[in-house]
Amino acid sequence: MCGIVAYLGHREACPIILKGLHRLEYRGYDSAGVALLNGELNVFKKKGKVSDLEAYLKDKNVHANVGMGHTRWATHGEPNDVNAHPHYSTSERIAIIHNGIIENYAALKKHLEHQGHVFHSDTDTEVFVNLIEEIQKQNSCSLEEAVRLALHEVIGAYAIVVLSKDAPNQLIAARKGSPMVIGIGEGEFFVASDATPIIEYTNEVVYVNDYEIAVIRDGKLDIRSKEDVVQTPYIQKLELELDSIEKGGYEHFMLKEIFEQPRSILDSMRGRLELEAGHLNMGGIRAYEQKFVNAQRIIIVACGTSWHAGLVAEYLIEDLARIPVEVEYASEFRYRNPVITERDIVIAISQSGETADTLAAIELAKSKGATIFGVCNVVGSSIARATDAGAYTHAGPEIGVASTKAFTAQVTVLTLLAMIMGQKRGTITDTKLRELMVELNNIPAKVEKALELDLEIQAIAEIFKDVPNFLYLGRGYNFPVALEGALKLKEISYIHAEGYPAAEMKHGPIALIDENMPVVVIATKDSSYEKVVSNIQEVKARKGRIIAVVTEGDTVIPAMAEFVVEVPPTSEVLVPLVSVIPLQLLSYHIAVLRGCNVDQPRNLAKSVTVE
Ligand code: M6R
Numbered sequence: 001m002c003g004i005v006a007y008l009g010h011r012e013a014c015p016i017i018l019k020g021l022h023r024l025e026y027r028g029y030d031s032a033g034v035a036l037l038n039g040e041l042n043v044f045k046k047k048g049k050v051s052d053l054e055a056y057l058k059d060k061n062v063h064a065n066v067g068m069g070h071t072r073w074a075t076h077g078e079p080n081d082v083n084a085h086p087h088y089s090t091s092e093r094i095a096i097i098h099n100g101i102i103e104n105y106a107a108l109k110k111h112l113e114h115q116g117h118v119f120h121s122d123t124d125t126e127v128f129v130n131l132i133e134e135i136q137k138q139n140s141c142s143l144e145e146a147v148r149l150a151l152h153e154v155i156g157a158y159a160i161v162v163l164s165k166d167a168p169n170q171l172i173a174a175r176k177g178s179p180m181v182i183g184i185g186e187g188e189f190f191v192a193s194d195a196t197p198i199i200e201y202t203n204e205v206v207y208v209n210d211y212e213i214a215v216i217r218d219g220k221l222d223i224r225s226k227e228d229v230v231q232t233p234y235i236q237k238l239e240l241e242l243d244s245i246e247k248g249g250y251e252h253f254m255l256k257e258i259f260e261q262p263r264s265i266l267d268s269m270r271g272r273l274e275l276e277a278g279h280l281n282m283g284g285i286r287a288y289e290q291k292f293v294n295a296q297r298i299i300i301v302a303c304g305t306s307w308h309a310g311l312v313a314e315y316l317i318e319d320l321a322r323i324p325v326e327v328e329y330a331s332e333f334r335y336r337n338p339v340i341t342e343r344d345i346v347i348a349i350s351q352s353g354e355t356a357d358t359l360a361a362i363e364l365a366k367s368k369g370a371t372i373f374g375v376c377n378v379v380g381s382s383i384a385r386a387t388d389a390g391a392y393t394h395a396g397p398e399i400g401v402a403s404t405k406a407f408t409a410q411v412t413v414l415t416l417l418a419m420i421m422g423q424k425r426g427t428i429t430d431t432k433l434r435e436l437m438v439e440l441n442n443i444p445a446k447v448e449k450a451l452e453l454d455l456e457i458q459a460i461a462e463i464f465k466d467v468p469n470f471l472y473l474g475r476g477y478n479f480p481v482a483l484e485g486a487l488k489l490k491e492i493s494y495i496h497a498e499g500y501p502a503a504e505m506k507h508g509p510i511a512l513i514d515e516n517m518p519v520v521v522i523a524t525k526d527s528s529y530e531k532v533v534s535n536i537q538e539v540k541a542r543k544g545r546i547i548a549v550v551t552e553g554d555t556v557i558p559a560m561a562e563f564v565v566e567v568p569p570t571s572e573v574l575v576p577l578v579s580v581i582p583l584q585l586l587s588y589h590i591a592v593l594r595g596c597n598v599d600q601p602r603n604l605a606k607s608v609t610v611e
Contacts, residue, residue, distance in 0.1 A: 002099035003027035006068035006161040008171045009188025013067035020197025021050045026606040028073025031084035035095040036064035041165040045084035070097040073605040077122025087126040089133035090117045093165045096129035100157035100178040170217040180208040189216045203238040254400030262444040264395040268409040284391040295345045301330040301361040302349035305403035309410035311480035321421035330361035342369035351406035352607035353381020439571045446568040450581035461589030473502040474522035485583030493591040502535040515543040525551040526572040
């Protein structure tokens with residue numbers, strides 16, 4: 001939540017910062033601001049998108065070689081100009097940008113008010129910068145020391161950058177619980193929430209660890225622990241390509257990402273599925289293979305779309321590897337008193353690798369001795385680093401807030417995991433395994449085929465774009481797909497949608513069905529097909545408007561449904577990878593037709609780094 005970017009070097013800072021903020025806008029976009037250090041310390045900020053800030057800066061003097069910027073997703077205080085970052089200290093000699101939440105801000109604020117500090121915003125961040133100022137005053141110390149001491153007093157999560165008018169060529173950054181990466185160029189440095197604002201300038205980066213403070217000064221980067229012990233930065237070479245974070249001719253990132261799926265699914269199995277040799281590999285589980293084989297239970301923790309991928313994994317692992325699986329919302333898991341033992345494996349699924357609820361669930365499971373396996377997309381992310389082992393999904397950067405290619409990549413990796421576990425545990429025959437390997441290998445081509453439905457689905461979207469409610473039904477492997485379809489629609493089009501197991505409909509939701517209710521039924525040819533056909537009859541009898549996702553060649557459902565989209569046939573356990581595609585396209589087109597901001601839906605942010 002919130003994106004931060006900062007620059008210190010020989011170039012103009014402001015254009016670099018603004019470009020970086022555009023790249024980070026997926027993290028929050030209700031207000032944005034910059035602070036520029038050029039003898040003066042000037043802060044400019046505006047409610048709205050980064051483009052609103054840009055317009056506001058048009059006639060301002062933004063000349064500076066040092067600066068920082070922020071794009072906000074509000075936690076404390078409504079989105080407005082005053083609550084936007086950066087925030088000045090009372091003297092306006094220090095400014096800060098912050099991603100995270102300071103939990104003890106109220107007590108600190110009270111104390112600082114007694115000391116004469118004046119607050120203008122409702123934010124916790126303004127408390128942070130005044131705390132730094134107060135500590136510096138009380139101790140007559142350097143800014144660096146004041147930041148260090150302030151970090152001992154704040155409780156919560158932060159990635160901060162601090163500039164001071166009294167330290168004209170210096171930038172201080174620190175993190176705990178919120179992501180931060182530093183780019184190292186030729187005589188220049190970049191700080192950002194992720195690497196996307198950095199990659200066109202340098203591919204050498206350092207991921208800052210929790211409780212570390214980075215001081216950039218005199219062309220040098222100095223990293224210390226909160227206890228002031230010098231740390232040796234580990235410089236990594238980024239593999240990110242600039243193309244992968246641009247729209248590449250598509251109108252929206254979401255559409256680009258939907259259409260990237262044949263490739264991203266292939267990338268997620270690259271080196272893991274070796275069809276010719278008949279091998280399945282997953283480097284990440286090698287050291288924990290026996291743990292997996294002997295696991296008494298697998299607990300999956302995740303949020304949102306990743307949780308839906310977790311539900312698919314429950315079906316897969318129980319089906320293929322015969323290990324009991326529980327799928328938990330990370331946010332709930334943390335706040336009850338779950339029974340976890342050392343023989344449990346916890347699989348944490350997260351696209352961003354920064355979701356605070358999932359991270360907290362991992363910490364809890366770790367404290368009880370469970371082995372933690374991560375399935376993350378973002379390399380080097382907090383969750384990837386907090387787990388004992390894991391497998392990256394390799395879907396490439398996902399920028400649209402609505403998760404699409406990350407979901408199919410997660411399901412692919414989890415399918416491979418279930419197959420490997422089934423093989424090692426002897427719960428799947430060689431013939432069945434071979435069949436699945438062949439079919440998994442065919443999935444990218446089948447997804448490609450499903451994407452050809454685009455125009456057909458656009459026409460359906462035209463018809464339903466103004467309805468207030470949608471129902472999504474599926475059974476078995478298609479139940480999580482129904483949930484995912486409903487989530488996609490509500491988050492980007494603001495239409496109320498519910499996903500249900502098709503058979504559960506008669507226990508309540510059926511009361512909603514009348515001639516105005518569109519019901520999307522995912523009814524591919526699988527073991528529950530006949531039952532789903534009966535469920536469709538039940539909807540039809542109540543005049544519901546049926547949009548059915550069926551297997552190519554189906555002749556039964558087209559006679560019953562008002563609209564039918566056909567997806568290629570595949571094995572039952574792989575069907576979510578194909579059946580989800582039309583649902584992603586449907587939500588996309590409906591949202592576009594309603595004039596919604598598809599890539600940046602209201603109230604949402606790409607990674608939710610607050611609990
Ligand atoms: O980065 P994560 O996968 O941990 O994110 C989890 C959810 O916040 C995320 O899937 C969210 O539900 C998406 N907006 C869904 O499209």
